[in-house]
Amino acid sequence: MNLILLTRFGSHLYGTNTENSDTDLKGVYIPSAEDILLGRIRASISQKRKKSEHEKNTAEDIDEEIYSLSKYLKLVSEGQTVSLDMLFSPKQYHLKNTYLWDCLVANREKLLTKKAASFIGYCRTQANKYGIKGSRVAAARDTLAFLRVLDSTTMGAKAKLGEYSDKIESFAKNKEFIEIIDIPLANGQEIRHLSVCDRKLPYTSSVGSAYHIIENIVNEYGTRALQAEKNESIDWKALSHAVRIGEQAIELFQTHFVEFPRKNAADLLKIKKGELPYKQVSEYIEELFVKVEDAAEKSTLPPSVDLKWIDNFIIDVYGEVVKDTLYP
Numbered sequence: 001m002n003l004i005l006l007t008r009f010g011s012h013l014y015g016t017n018t019e020n021s022d023t024d025l026k027g028v029y030i031p032s033a034e035d036i037l038l039g040r041i042r043a044s045i046s047q048k049r050k051k052s053e054h055e056k057n058t059a060e061d062i063d064e065e066i067y068s069l070s071k072y073l074k075l076v077s078e079g080q081t082v083s084l085d086m087l088f089s090p091k092q093y094h095l096k097n098t099y100l101w102d103c104l105v106a107n108r109e110k111l112l113t114k115k116a117a118s119f120i121g122y123c124r125t126q127a128n129k130y131g132i133k134g135s136r137v138a139a140a141r142d143t144l145a146f147l148r149v150l151d152s153t154t155m156g157a158k159a160k161l162g163e164y165s166d167k168i169e170s171f172a173k174n175k176e177f178i179e180i181i182d183i184p185l186a187n188g189q190e191i192r193h194l195s196v197c198d199r200k201l202p203y204t205s206s207v208g209s210a211y212h213i214i215e216n217i218v219n220e221y222g223t224r225a226l227q228a229e230k231n232e233s234i235d236w237k238a239l240s241h242a243v244r245i246g247e248q249a250i251e252l253f254q255t256h257f258v259e260f261p262r263k264n265a266a267d268l269l270k271i272k273k274g275e276l277p278y279k280q281v282s283e284y285i286e287e288l289f290v291k292v293e294d295a296a297e298k299s300t301l302p303p304s305v306d307l308k309w310i311d312n313f314i315i316d317v318y319g320e321v322v323k324d325t326l327y328p
Helices: 033-037 069-077 081-087 099-106 117-130 134-151 161-172 207-229 236-255 265-272 278-298 307-326
Strands: 002-009 023-030 044-049 062-068 094-097 178-184 190-196 199-202
Touching: 002 081, 002 099, 023 069, 023 081, 023 307, 033 307, 062 069, 069 081, 069 307, 081 236, 099 307, 117 236, 134 161, 134 178, 134 190, 134 207, 161 178, 161 190, 161 207, 178 199, 190 207, 199 207, 236 265, 236 278
Parallel strands: 023 062
Antiparallel strands: 002 023, 002 094, 044 062, 178 190, 190 199
16 A cells, blocks of 8 residues: 555543553555545555454554545545644654655645634534533523413413424524524525524424423433433543543644644543542533634634645646556
């Protein structure tokens, strides 16, 4: 395989590895001329090497994922964190790198964007998973109380939400995590929805149905909060990733650079091991989430990568491979 990069990744790159951490490797390869011409380039090639198929992960295990150049640059253009971590990985972590990789790094500014979808998306997923955002719980409870009032009216639980459109829109006005949105159907028509904590309730739903959906959200948050107090069912590793990614995002948006290993690796490791109080971690992630969005909005990075430069780079590299094969 024609590798242009093979680097250590994951906890070994972040500085959060322990004695039991396996080895993660990421890389980028150049496809053969045959695969380029026949349109059968594999986007990625993965393999997992374990000491034994019947044992849990150990420090001797190796997880390797290699992206084609075109797939890797697509990930970069989307602002995916995996590709950016690779782009900023220091040379001391590289098992192999070539002049082509050095060329990408030298043109790194053309590959950066203020597009925060991947950063914010990951943080939001973790926040939703553990009910971290206190105001998110409050929004669900407020909606439940509002629907309870509608349920008690003369029309009752069987009435459609759309029959209370004025009251709903007045209720949702200027509320965090509660909004009114229109979602288009395949036929071009739009259906209005009440969105609560990212849960979409169409106006065609009954009040009773909507009530039960929001009631489940409130109950889920309550269960998670109770589990958190007992340190049960908490994926501390995922929460440490949320903190790390959020902090990396702010650093990237403000400085156009991400440093590895992470300066606060010791703190991240404490979170990963569950050594800090859940309340402290959840409150920090709540604040961090807001800061990421603010940093993205204020960043001087461009709104998108230089797609023309990316296209030309791929054409040049793949073109040379084909030319050298056909005309050696």
